[in-house]
Amino acid sequence: QKEVEQDPGPLSVPEGAIVSLNCTYSNSAFQYFMWYRQYSRKGPELLMYTYSSGNKEDGRFTAQVDKSSKYISLFIRDSQPSDSATYLCAMRYAGNMLTFGGGTRLMVKP
Amino acid sequence: DVKVTQSSRYLVKRTGEKVFLECVQDMDHENMFWYRQDPGLGLRLIYFSYDVKMKEKGDIPEGYSVSREKKERFSLILESASTNQTSMYLCASSRTGPSGGYTFGSGTRLTVV
Numbered sequence: 001q002k003e004v005e006q007d008p009g010p011l012s013v014p015e016g017a018i019v020s021l022n023c024t025y026s027n028s029a030f031q032y033f034m035w036y037r038q039y040s041r042k043g044p045e046l047l048m049y050t051y052s053s054g055n056k057e058d059g060r061f062t063a064q065v066d067k068s069s070k071y072i073s074l075f076i077r078d079s080q081p082s083d084s085a086t087y088l089c090a091m092r093y094a095g096n097m098l099t100f101g102g103g104t105r106l107m108v109k110p
Numbered sequence: 111d112v113k114v115t116q117s118s119r120y121l122v123k124r125t126g127e128k129v130f131l132e133c134v135q136d137m138d139h140e141n142m143f144w145y146r147q148d149p150g151l152g153l154r155l156i157y158f159s160y161d162v163k164m165k166e167k168g169d170i171p172e173g174y175s176v177s178r179e180k181k182e183r184f185s186l187i188l189e190s191a192s193t194n195q196t197s198m199y200l201c202a203s204s205r206t207g208p209s210g211g212y213t214f215g216s217g218t219r220l221t222v223v
Contacts, residue, residue, distance in 0.1 A: 008150070034211045043114075043200050043214035088153070090211070098212060102152035 003027050006089055006101030015110050019076040023089035023101045030091040033065050035074045038086045048074065079108045116201050116215035123222050129188040131218050133201030140206045142184035144176065146197040159184055191222045
């Protein structure tokens with residue numbers, strides 16, 4: 001079993017929809033949680049960064065962490081075609097090494 | 111704008127060639143990483159470095175080596191390229207401590223023929 005599980009998709013939604021992307025993990029020591037966005041043929045870019053449980057909002061994006069369930073989510077409101085990308089969750093504990101999910105491919109159709 | 115720069119976006123090499131992939135960061139980050147990314151397999155760590163002249167094996171180091179002679183530069187070397195090393199190679203860097211995510215380069219798409 002992988003430490004971090006993420007549905008690969010693809011997830012296809014109409015423009016304007018609310019998108020929910022999720023990851024589950026098995027290591028309860030993880031404390032720092034991140035979401036990366038990767039456009040086709042580009043490197044991943046950091047989108048959201050949260051520490052421990054709770055919610056964090058940035059514009060149309062909300063990251064949610066539920067440590068008791070070992071479950072993290074990224075919500076995208078009013079999704080746009082420019083949001084079409086692969087979204088990778090990542091997490092780590094006290095050290096410097098990130099553990100990545102496999103990525104979910106999102107397609108937002110006009 | 112801070113960044114991680116990978117020297118080539120696309121590269122085609124022949125089987126058996128020695129291949130050098132270069133990565134430079136301008137953020138004074140201590141840590142640097144090399145990953146490869148393949149469909150269905152996600153990101154797989156090849157090597158990483160916490161300091162100059164220091165290197166640690168990742169999950170798939172076989173067939174690769176690295177060099178870090180200066181803090182800002184981390185090179186990945188394919189000693190004798192093989193077709194199964196055709197992949198997207200991503201370099202990343204990070205600061206030591208709790209505040210750091212990774213900053214990735216744009217990637218090098220390597221094709222070995």
